[in-house]
Amino acid sequence: MSEFSLDLNEDQLQIQKWVHDFAENVVRPVAHEWDEREETPWPVIEEVAKVGLYSLDFMANAFGDPTGITLPMVMEEMCWGDA
Structure with missing residues (x-):
């Protein structure tokens, strides 16, 4: 049995950086505006889909992660962008 760890592996670190960069460059600049308007940010959701974060493949891989x-x-990274 392997030891439990919350340390990210290399793949997870790459994904974290990719998502953080996306959140920083796409989500964060417009988050306040969408919050003020109290509307769903469809253009942001479309961008999320374009980069693959809203795809079945990505979700299947994320759900299949044994860690x-x-x-x-x-x-967490996407919520950081929306904060």
Whole structure:
């Protein structure tokens, strides 16, 4: 049995950087505006889909991660962008 760890592996670190950069460059600049308007940010959601974060392949891989860390890490980075 392997030891439990919350350390990210190399793939997870790459995904974290990719999602963080996306959140920083696409989500964060417009998050306040969409919050003020109290509307769903469809243009941002379309960008999320274009880069593959909203795809079945990405979600299947994230859900299939045996560490269980990838999907929460992605959500944390996206929420950081929306903060």
